[in-house]
Amino acid sequence: NAGVTQTPKFRVLKTGQSMTLLCAQDMNHEYMYWYRQDPGMGLRLIHYSVGEGTTAKGEVPDGYNVSRLKKQNFLLGLESAAPSQTSVYFCASSYSHSGSIDEQFFGPGTRLTVL
Amino acid sequence: DQQVKQNSPSLSVQEGRISILNCDYTNSMFDYFLWYKKYPAEGPTFLISISSIKDKNEDGRFTVFLNKSAKHLSLHIVPSQPGDSAVYFCAASAGGSNYKLTFGKGTLLTVNP
Numbered sequence: 001n002a003g004v005t006q007t008p009k010f011r012v013l014k015t016g017q018s019m020t021l022l023c024a025q026d027m028n029h030e031y032m033y034w035y036r037q038d039p040g041m042g043l044r045l046i047h048y049s050v051g052e053g054t055t056a057k058g059e060v061p062d063g064y065n066v067s068r069l070k071k072q073n074f075l076l077g078l079e080s081a082a083p084s085q086t087s088v089y090f091c092a093s094s095y096s097h098s099g100s101i102d103e104q105f106f107g108p109g110t111r112l113t114v115l
Numbered sequence: 116d117q118q119v120k121q122n123s124p125s126l127s128v129q130e131g132r133i134s135i136l137n138c139d140y141t142n143s144m145f146d147y148f149l150w151y152k153k154y155p156a157e158g159p160t161f162l163i164s165i166s167s168i169k170d171k172n173e174d175g176r177f178t179v180f181l182n183k184s185a186k187h188l189s190l191h192i193v194p195s196q197p198g199d200s201a202v203y204f205c206a207a208s209a210g211g212s213n214y215k216l217t218f219g220k221g222t223l224l225t226v227n228p
Contacts, residue, residue: 042220106158
Protein backbone atom coordinates (compact mmCIF):
# COMPACT_ATOMS: atom_id res chain seq x y z
CA ASN A 1 0.00 0.00 0.00
CA ALA A 2 1.21 3.49 -0.86
CA GLY A 3 -0.78 5.02 2.00
CA VAL A 4 -1.38 8.74 1.45
CA THR A 5 0.31 10.36 -1.52
CA GLN A 6 0.41 14.02 -2.51
CA THR A 7 1.07 15.65 -5.86
CA PRO A 8 3.12 17.76 -6.48
CA LYS A 9 5.89 17.74 -3.88
CA PHE A 10 7.01 21.29 -4.62
CA ARG A 11 5.49 24.22 -6.47
CA VAL A 12 6.27 27.88 -6.99
CA LEU A 13 3.42 30.18 -8.01
CA LYS A 14 3.11 33.84 -8.79
CA THR A 15 0.53 35.91 -6.98
CA GLY A 16 -2.86 35.48 -8.62
CA GLN A 17 -2.14 32.11 -10.22
CA SER A 18 -4.27 29.10 -9.49
CA MET A 19 -3.38 25.51 -8.78
CA THR A 20 -4.77 22.25 -7.46
CA LEU A 21 -3.08 19.95 -4.97
CA LEU A 22 -4.02 16.31 -5.27
CA CYS A 23 -4.23 13.86 -2.39
CA ALA A 24 -4.83 10.16 -2.87
CA GLN A 25 -5.20 7.35 -0.35
CA ASP A 26 -5.48 3.63 -0.93
CA MET A 27 -6.63 2.61 2.55
CA ASN A 28 -10.36 2.97 1.86
CA HIS A 29 -10.62 5.68 4.51
CA GLU A 30 -13.82 7.66 4.82
CA TYR A 31 -12.32 10.80 6.28
CA MET A 32 -9.80 13.06 4.59
CA TYR A 33 -8.23 16.34 5.65
CA TRP A 34 -6.08 19.19 4.40
CA TYR A 35 -3.73 20.99 6.80
CA ARG A 36 -1.18 23.69 6.42
CA GLN A 37 1.94 23.98 8.52
CA ASP A 38 3.68 27.29 9.01
CA PRO A 39 6.79 27.95 11.10
CA GLY A 40 5.90 28.12 14.77
CA MET A 41 2.21 27.48 14.06
CA GLY A 42 1.79 23.72 14.16
CA LEU A 43 -0.77 22.15 11.83
CA ARG A 44 -4.00 23.97 11.09
CA LEU A 45 -7.01 22.33 9.48
CA ILE A 46 -8.09 23.96 6.20
CA HIS A 47 -10.95 21.73 5.01
CA TYR A 48 -12.02 18.18 5.62
CA SER A 49 -14.35 15.55 4.22
CA VAL A 50 -16.29 12.83 6.03
CA GLY A 51 -17.14 10.94 2.87
CA GLU A 52 -17.35 11.00 -0.90
CA GLY A 53 -19.20 14.06 -2.11
CA THR A 54 -18.98 15.90 1.22
CA THR A 55 -16.70 18.71 2.34
CA ALA A 56 -16.60 21.07 5.32
CA LYS A 57 -14.59 24.05 6.50
CA GLY A 58 -11.86 23.75 9.05
CA GLU A 59 -10.00 26.34 11.04
CA VAL A 60 -8.45 28.34 8.16
CA PRO A 61 -10.59 27.80 5.01
CA ASP A 62 -10.40 31.25 3.39
CA GLY A 63 -8.78 31.30 -0.03
CA TYR A 64 -9.12 27.54 -0.55
CA ASN A 65 -11.68 25.23 -2.08
CA VAL A 66 -11.87 21.45 -1.98
CA SER A 67 -13.61 18.62 -3.73
CA ARG A 68 -14.11 14.94 -2.94
CA LEU A 69 -15.57 13.43 -6.09
CA LYS A 70 -14.03 10.02 -5.42
CA LYS A 71 -13.55 8.38 -2.05
CA GLN A 72 -9.84 7.95 -2.57
CA ASN A 73 -9.09 11.50 -3.72
CA PHE A 74 -9.28 14.88 -2.02
CA LEU A 75 -8.35 17.97 -4.01
CA LEU A 76 -7.31 21.32 -2.59
CA GLY A 77 -7.62 24.33 -4.89
CA LEU A 78 -6.19 27.80 -4.72
CA GLU A 79 -8.11 30.03 -7.12
CA SER A 80 -5.91 33.13 -6.75
CA ALA A 81 -2.74 32.43 -4.83
CA ALA A 82 -1.42 34.98 -2.33
CA PRO A 83 1.98 35.16 -0.60
CA SER A 84 0.20 34.38 2.70
CA GLN A 85 -0.53 30.93 1.28
CA THR A 86 3.15 30.06 1.18
CA SER A 87 3.25 27.01 3.41
CA VAL A 88 3.69 23.27 3.59
CA TYR A 89 0.41 21.48 2.91
CA PHE A 90 -0.35 18.07 4.37
CA CYS A 91 -3.15 15.76 3.45
CA ALA A 92 -4.34 13.12 5.89
CA SER A 93 -6.93 10.38 6.02
CA SER A 94 -8.50 8.26 8.72
CA TYR A 95 -10.83 5.35 9.11
CA SER A 96 -14.15 5.87 10.82
CA HIS A 97 -16.16 3.66 13.05
CA SER A 98 -18.56 4.58 15.80
CA GLY A 99 -17.35 4.92 19.33
CA SER A 100 -13.69 5.15 18.53
CA ILE A 101 -11.17 7.53 17.10
CA ASP A 102 -8.53 6.34 14.69
CA GLU A 103 -5.31 8.12 14.10
CA GLN A 104 -4.85 10.15 10.95
CA PHE A 105 -2.35 9.01 8.36
CA PHE A 106 -0.44 11.83 6.71
CA GLY A 107 1.04 12.30 3.29
CA PRO A 108 4.61 13.58 2.75
CA GLY A 109 3.53 17.17 2.16
CA THR A 110 3.58 19.74 -0.64
CA ARG A 111 5.83 22.75 -0.24
CA LEU A 112 4.19 25.74 -1.92
CA THR A 113 5.82 29.11 -2.41
CA VAL A 114 3.81 32.07 -3.69
CA LEU A 115 5.90 34.96 -4.97
CA ASP B 116 -6.93 31.36 21.17
CA GLN B 117 -4.64 28.37 21.26
CA GLN B 118 -6.47 25.37 22.69
CA VAL B 119 -3.49 23.00 22.68
CA LYS B 120 -0.22 24.41 23.94
CA GLN B 121 3.27 23.04 23.79
CA ASN B 122 5.21 25.68 25.65
CA SER B 123 8.68 24.27 25.02
CA PRO B 124 9.76 24.87 21.41
CA SER B 125 12.77 22.62 21.89
CA LEU B 126 14.28 20.04 24.21
CA SER B 127 17.74 18.50 24.23
CA VAL B 128 18.60 15.27 26.09
CA GLN B 129 21.42 12.77 26.21
CA GLU B 130 21.07 9.36 24.65
CA GLY B 131 19.80 6.84 27.19
CA ARG B 132 18.16 9.43 29.41
CA ILE B 133 14.46 10.20 29.70
CA SER B 134 12.77 12.74 27.42
CA ILE B 135 9.65 14.42 28.77
CA LEU B 136 7.52 16.45 26.40
CA ASN B 137 4.64 18.45 27.82
CA CYS B 138 1.30 19.58 26.48
CA ASP B 139 -1.48 21.66 28.02
CA TYR B 140 -5.01 22.16 26.76
CA THR B 141 -7.78 24.58 27.58
CA ASN B 142 -10.86 22.99 26.02
CA SER B 143 -12.58 20.78 28.59
CA MET B 144 -14.46 19.03 25.76
CA PHE B 145 -11.28 17.35 24.57
CA ASP B 146 -11.44 13.68 25.47
CA TYR B 147 -8.89 12.02 23.23
CA PHE B 148 -5.25 12.94 22.84
CA LEU B 149 -2.60 11.87 20.39
CA TRP B 150 1.11 12.39 19.90
CA TYR B 151 2.62 12.60 16.44
CA LYS B 152 6.26 12.56 15.46
CA LYS B 153 7.59 14.42 12.45
CA TYR B 154 10.94 14.16 10.71
CA PRO B 155 12.06 16.94 8.34
CA ALA B 156 10.53 16.77 4.85
CA GLU B 157 8.12 14.02 5.92
CA GLY B 158 4.53 13.95 7.07
CA PRO B 159 3.68 13.45 10.75
CA THR B 160 3.35 9.86 11.91
CA PHE B 161 1.18 8.65 14.75
CA LEU B 162 3.02 7.67 17.90
CA ILE B 163 0.65 7.03 20.79
CA SER B 164 -2.75 8.10 22.07
CA ILE B 165 -4.78 8.21 25.26
CA SER B 166 -8.44 8.44 26.04
CA SER B 167 -9.70 10.68 28.83
CA ILE B 168 -10.95 7.63 30.73
CA LYS B 169 -7.34 6.62 31.30
CA ASP B 170 -4.45 8.37 32.97
CA LYS B 171 -1.64 6.39 31.40
CA ASN B 172 -0.92 4.53 28.19
CA GLU B 173 2.30 2.74 27.43
CA ASP B 174 3.78 1.43 24.20
CA GLY B 175 7.32 0.20 24.40
CA ARG B 176 9.63 3.11 25.19
CA PHE B 177 6.78 5.61 24.94
CA THR B 178 4.36 6.44 27.75
CA VAL B 179 1.73 9.14 27.77
CA PHE B 180 0.33 10.48 31.03
CA LEU B 181 -2.90 12.43 31.29
CA ASN B 182 -3.87 14.69 34.19
CA LYS B 183 -7.41 15.79 33.44
CA SER B 184 -7.79 18.07 36.44
CA ALA B 185 -4.71 20.00 35.36
CA LYS B 186 -5.56 19.71 31.66
CA HIS B 187 -2.05 18.47 31.10
CA LEU B 188 -0.47 15.54 29.33
CA SER B 189 3.08 14.45 28.89
CA LEU B 190 5.00 12.06 26.68
CA HIS B 191 7.87 10.15 28.25
CA ILE B 192 10.49 8.46 26.11
CA VAL B 193 12.77 6.04 27.95
CA PRO B 194 15.50 5.44 27.01
CA SER B 195 15.91 8.21 24.46
CA GLN B 196 17.70 7.32 21.22
CA PRO B 197 19.26 9.56 18.55
CA GLY B 198 16.60 8.33 16.11
CA ASP B 199 13.97 9.91 18.35
CA SER B 200 15.22 13.36 17.30
CA ALA B 201 12.20 14.92 15.61
CA VAL B 202 9.39 17.41 16.14
CA TYR B 203 6.65 16.05 18.41
CA PHE B 204 3.11 17.34 18.08
CA CYS B 205 0.42 16.98 20.69
CA ALA B 206 -3.12 16.81 19.29
CA ALA B 207 -6.57 16.67 20.85
CA SER B 208 -10.06 15.73 19.77
CA ALA B 209 -13.48 16.48 21.23
CA GLY B 210 -16.07 13.71 21.40
CA GLY B 211 -18.79 14.49 18.91
CA SER B 212 -16.49 15.93 16.27
CA ASN B 213 -14.06 13.12 16.80
CA TYR B 214 -12.59 13.28 13.36
CA LYS B 215 -11.08 16.74 13.83
CA LEU B 216 -7.78 17.21 15.58
CA THR B 217 -6.42 20.38 17.14
CA PHE B 218 -2.63 20.44 17.12
CA GLY B 219 -0.09 22.15 19.31
CA LYS B 220 2.83 24.01 17.76
CA GLY B 221 5.27 21.17 18.35
CA THR B 222 8.45 20.56 20.33
CA LEU B 223 11.76 19.83 18.63
CA LEU B 224 13.48 17.00 20.49
CA THR B 225 17.19 16.51 19.97
CA VAL B 226 18.80 13.40 21.42
CA ASN B 227 22.56 13.73 21.59
CA PRO B 228 24.78 10.62 21.28
